[in-house]
Amino acid sequence: MATPKTFAIRTFGCQMNEHDSERLAGLMVADGMVPAENDADADVVIFNTCTIRENADLKLYSALGQLKAVKEQRPDMQIAVGGCMAQKDRGEILERAGWVDVVFGTHNLSAAPALLKRAREDGPLVEILDAPDPEANRDMAPALYAVRELPFAAWMTIQTGCDNTCAYCIVPSVRGEEISRPFDDLLREAEMLVGTGVAEITVLGQNVNSYGRDITKRGPLFAKLLRALGEIDGLERIRFTSPHPKDLRPETIEAMAETKAVCPQLHLPLQSGSNRVLRAMRRGYSAERYMERLNSARDTIADLAVTTDLIVGFPGETDAEFDESLEVIAAAEFDSAYTFIFSPRSGTRAAEMTDDFVADEVIRERFERLKEVLDRSALRKHEAREGKREEVLVEGPSRRNDQMLSGRTRQGKLIHFPVTDEPLRAGALVMVDVTHGAPYHLLGELSSVVRGPRHKVRIALLRS
Numbered sequence: 366m367a368t369p370k371t372f373a374i375r376t377f378g379c380q381m382n383e384h385d386s387e388r389l390a391g392l393m394v395a396d397g398m399v400p401a402e403n404d405a406d407a408d409v410v411i412f413n414t415c416t417i418r419e420n421a422d423l424k425l426y427s428a429l430g431q432l433k434a435v436k437e438q439r440p441d442m443q444i445a446v447g448g449c450m451a452q453k454d455r456g457e458i459l460e461r462a463g464w465v466d467v468v469f470g471t472h473n474l475s476a477a478p479a480l481l482k483r484a485r486e487d488g489p490l491v492e493i494l495d496a497p498d499p500e501a502n503r504d505m506a507p508a509l510y511a512v513r514e515l516p517f518a519a520w521m522t523i524q525t526g527c528d529n530t531c532a533y534c535i536v537p538s539v540r541g542e543e544i545s546r547p548f549d550d551l552l553r554e555a556e557m558l559v560g561t562g563v564a565e566i567t568v569l570g571q572n573v574n575s576y577g578r579d580i581t582k583r584g585p586l587f588a589k590l591l592r593a594l595g596e597i598d599g600l601e602r603i604r605f606t607s608p609h610p611k612d613l614r615p616e617t618i619e620a621m622a623e624t625k626a627v628c629p630q631l632h633l634p635l636q637s638g639s640n641r642v643l644r645a646m647r648r649g650y651s652a653e654r655y656m657e658r659l660n661s662a663r664d665t666i667a668d669l670a671v672t673t674d675l676i677v678g679f680p681g682e683t684d685a686e687f688d689e690s691l692e693v694i695a696a697a698e699f700d701s702a703y704t705f706i707f708s709p710r711s712g713t714r715a716a717e718m719t720d721d722f723v724a725d726e727v728i729r730e731r732f733e734r735l736k737e738v739l740d741r742s743a744l745r746k747h748e749a750r751e752g753k754r755e756e757v758l759v760e761g762p763s764r765r766n767d768q769m770l771s772g773r774t775r776q777g778k779l780i781h782f783p784v785t786d787e788p789l790r791a792g793a794l795v796m797v798d799v800t801h802g803a804p805y806h807l808l809g810e811l812s813s814v815v816r817g818p819r820h821k822v823r824i825a826l827l828r829s
């Protein structure tokens with residue numbers, strides 16, 4: 366029997382890309398290939414690219430540059446570039462890196478295996494679609510075969526694209542307008558995933574809480590989807606990312622509160638707490654409106670943890686506006702936050718605001734002050750968990766200490782607890798008593814085992 370060809374996937378960017386890479390790996394495995402130990406040995410290397418940040422190009426072309434010499438030694442090796450940068454740059458990638466074999470986009474990921482075969486016959490290929498192929502979009506295979514890092518936790522894409530026009534964001538131009546996947550397809554996919562032993566599903570979209578608006582042409586279906594997923598027997602945890610604050614509706618908050626499987630965790634990107642900056646960002650809400658929605662969610666959903674995204678140094682942001690923003694952020698008491706330094710992305714409105722770019726040293730100083738405010742509220746939130754008993758989905762041995770196990774609470778918090786005589790494996794559900802709250806994680810003691818793992822062990826994916 367011929368030795369199967371090997372592949373490696375380098376993933377850049379967000380969870381959507383992480384999930385796309387899992388699906389890509391599943392397609393390559395279904396095509397008879399196996400994951401390689403590392404890029405240099407792989408017969409096929411696929412780059413799943415991101416284009417959010419300015420240096421994304423630099424990262425990709427330096428990685429491609431490193432592989433040029435390897436390919437000269439092994440001319441049979443194939444290199445493919447997919448994802449958001451491929452969708453944006455298209456044939457330009459072949460012009461800049463002529464040793465690449467295939468360029469495919471965000472809408473035709475499932476074509477990758479076939480394109481690689483064709484390129485072996487016909488030479489380098491560029492195939493980009495401007496919108497998802499509805500039939501390919503309904504194909505369940507990529508999700509079923511997806512090679513997940515955590516076999517008991519899965520991502521499920523419910524929508525592609527985004528109809529918003531945030532001034533700093535390139536996503537709408539590379540992922541197109543919002544297209545929701547059919548409601549019944551999502552329920553079928555979720556049932557199928559639970560059937561393979563998945564206990565937790567995170568639904569993915571650029572703007573999940575507007576899911577279904579393009580189907581109904583009226584209101585979104587997101588609240589209805591959460592409730593329907595909550596009916597699936599065996600689905601213990603439902604999470605979602607990313608909602609948009611302006612579309613966070615009361616029925617979604619109620620569905621979160623009333624659906625047992627929906628975890629008490631809300632990621633609600635604020636970006637800035639200054640109304641003038643929010644307008645310039647074209648975010649579509651004020652700081653007051655944001656806080657209203659946040660407080661309504663906290664009042665309705667018990668034990669809710671809230672995380673956010675924040676940008677420092679958006680063009681034109683003054684000292685006074687940054688102070689204003691810090692006040693709102695302090696008042697919001699976030700459990701944690703992803704913080705970004707503004708990065709002009711060509712093709713966005715904000716990239717044109719060159720006269721108003723904020724000086725690097727000013728941005729660094731603001732970033733430090735923001736970190737202080739966030740660390741203070743994160744520590745307070747974690748210390749408040751001390752003495753509580755948390756339900757934890759075990760992810761495996763701690764990366765720092767193999768005498769400790771790690772997992773996630775229902776709020777999504779990372780918790781570590783000592784190994785005991787109890788033979789616990791990844792995917793087990795346990796109760797842990799919290800003994801200490803640290804800024805970025807919790808520590809605890811095992812209290813009891815709810816159940817053992819339910820999934821079948823699958824192949825692990827390489828991570829970049």
Ligand code: SF4
Nearest residue numbers: 527529531534536571
């Ligand atoms: S909501 Fe705004 S930031 Fe998010 S993907 Fe859409 S345009 Fe980009």
